[in-house]
Amino acid sequence: MKTRTKTKLALATASLIIGMTSGLSNAAEPLITGKVDCIAPAGPGGGWDFTCRSIGRLLNNFSHGDLTVQTLNMPGAGGGVGFAHMITKRSHDPKVLAAASTATTARLAQNQFPGMSSDMVRWVGAIGTDPxxxxxxxxxxxxxxxxxxxxxxxxxxxxxxxxxxxxxxxxxxxxxxxxxxxxxxxxxxxxxxxxxxxxxxxxxxxxxxxxxxxxxxxxxxxxxxxxxxxxxxxxGHDRLSPPLDSIPTSFELGLDVEASNWRGFYMPKEVPEEAYQWWVNNLKAASQTDEWKQTMVQNGLEPFSLFGEDFDQFVNKQVGSLATISKEIGIIK
Known part of the structure; x- marks a missing residue:
C-alpha cells in the first residue's frame, strides 16, 4: 500500500477529534481502506440498522472517501443469521463489522443462536446506550x-x-x-x-x-x-442527562443491575490483532466527536463507552448473568 494513501487516511482519521492526543495516530496502522460492510442483522429501520448507518456515515465523512462503510441488512433469527454469517463466511475479514445490542447478548445467553457463543467473535466497542x-x-x-x-x-x-x-x-x-x-x-x-x-x-x-x-x-x-x-x-451506573438527572440509579439504591440497551459492534474472531485495534481506536474516536454526541441527543441515547478487552469482558459477563436469570425462570435448562 502506498505511503501517500497511508498518510492521507491517517490525517483523515486524526481529524475525527480535534485536540485528541497522539494515541489516535496509532489508529491509522494498519490502514483499512475501500468498502467496508456493516452488518445490521435485521431489516431497515431498526436499532441495528440505525447503529450501522449512523457510524458508517460518520466514518465515511471523516475519511474523505478512502473508507466507505455500507450497511448490509441481514435479517433472520433475531440476529442469528448475521452472527452465523460473520463466523462462517467472514471469519478472517477485517473489513466487516456487525451491529449488536443487549438483545444480542440476551439471545446468546438463552442459546437462541444454536451452536454459537459470544467468544466466537471479537467484541469491538459500545458507543452509546438507551438506559x-x-x-x-x-x-x-x-x-x-x-x-x-x-x-x-x-x-x-x-x-x-x-x-x-x-x-x-x-x-x-x-x-x-x-x-x-x-x-x-x-x-x-x-x-x-x-x-x-x-x-x-x-x-x-x-x-x-x-x-x-x-x-x-x-x-x-x-x-x-x-x-x-x-x-x-x-x-445502570449513571444518571440520565438533564432534565432527567434527578432519577436515582439502581446502583445508588444498592442494586447491582446494569440493564441498559447498549449499541455496539463485533467483528470476526480471526482478524489480525492490528486490524482489531484499528477498529477499536477508530470507533472510540468516532464516539467522542460532536457529530456522534448530537446524534445521541437526537435519538434519546446516553453516553456509554467501552472498547476492546473491557467491552469483551463486559459482554461475556452479561451473557453469563443473563443465562443465570434465564435458567432460574425456566427459559433454558
Whole structure:
C-alpha cells in the first residue's frame, strides 16, 4: 500500500477529534481502506440498522472517501443469521463489522443462536446506550424502588409489569435482574405482560391498567417530563442527562443491575490483532466527536463507552448473568 494513501487516511482519521492526543495516530496502522460492510442483522429501520448507518456515515465523512462503510441488512433469527454469517463466511475479514445490542447478548445467553457463543467473535466497542428504566403512573402509591421491592418480597405476584419484549426478552429480564439483585428467589411468580412496542406498554401504565413499566429512557422521557409517569430508577451506573438527572440509579439504591440497551459492534474472531485495534481506536474516536454526541441527543441515547478487552469482558459477563436469570425462570435448562 502506498505511503501517500497511508498518510492521507491517517490525517483523515486524526481529524475525527480535534485536540485528541497522539494515541489516535496509532489508529491509522494498519490502514483499512475501500468498502467496508456493516452488518445490521435485521431489516431497515431498526436499532441495528440505525447503529450501522449512523457510524458508517460518520466514518465515511471523516475519511474523505478512502473508507466507505455500507450497511448490509441481514435479517433472520433475531440476529442469528448475521452472527452465523460473520463466523462462517467472514471469519478472517477485517473489513466487516456487525451491529449488536443487549438483545444480542440476551439471545446468546438463552442459546437462541444454536451452536454459537459470544467468544466466537471479537467484541469491538459500545458507543452509546438507551438506559433501562422502571416507572409507574403518576397516581400509583408506589413511591420508590424500595417500596416496589418490598411488595415483591411480600408477594411476588402482587404486581404486573409491562414491557415491549417477549416473555424472556430484554424488558422482562430487566425486572427479573432487579428482583434477583434484591434477593428475591422465586422469579417465576413475577407477572409480566408483553406488548408490541414501547408506546403500547407506556400507555397501559399511564392509564392505570398495568402496575409498573419496564422500558427505556428514550420512549419514556416525554411522559416523565409531562408528569404522567413517575420514574423509580434508572437501571445502570449513571444518571440520565438533564432534565432527567434527578432519577436515582439502581446502583445508588444498592442494586447491582446494569440493564441498559447498549449499541455496539463485533467483528470476526480471526482478524489480525492490528486490524482489531484499528477498529477499536477508530470507533472510540468516532464516539467522542460532536457529530456522534448530537446524534445521541437526537435519538434519546446516553453516553456509554467501552472498547476492546473491557467491552469483551463486559459482554461475556452479561451473557453469563443473563443465562443465570434465564435458567432460574425456566427459559433454558
Amino acid at each position: 433501562g428504566i422502571i416507572a409507574v403512573s403518576k397516581d400509583s402509591d408506589i413511591d420508590s424502588l424500595a417500596t416496589l421491592i418490598t411488595r415483591l418480597k411480600n408477594d411476588p405476584s402482587s404486581l404486573t409489569f409491562a414491557g415491549a419484549s417477549a416473555i424472556g426478552g430484554w424488558d422482562h429480564l430487566k425486572i427479573l435482574m432487579t428482583a434477583h439483585s434484591a434477593g428475591l428467589s422465586d422469579l417465576k411468580q413475577i407477572k409480566y405482560l408483553s406488548y408490541n412496542n414501547g408506546g403500547s406498554a407506556v400507555t397501559q401504565v399511564v392509564g392505570g391498567h398495568i402496575d409498573v413499566l419496564v422500558g427505556v429512557a428514550s420512549s419514556t422521557k416525554g411522559f416523565i417530563e409531562s408528569g404522567d409517569l413517575k420514574p423509580l430508577a434508572v437501571l
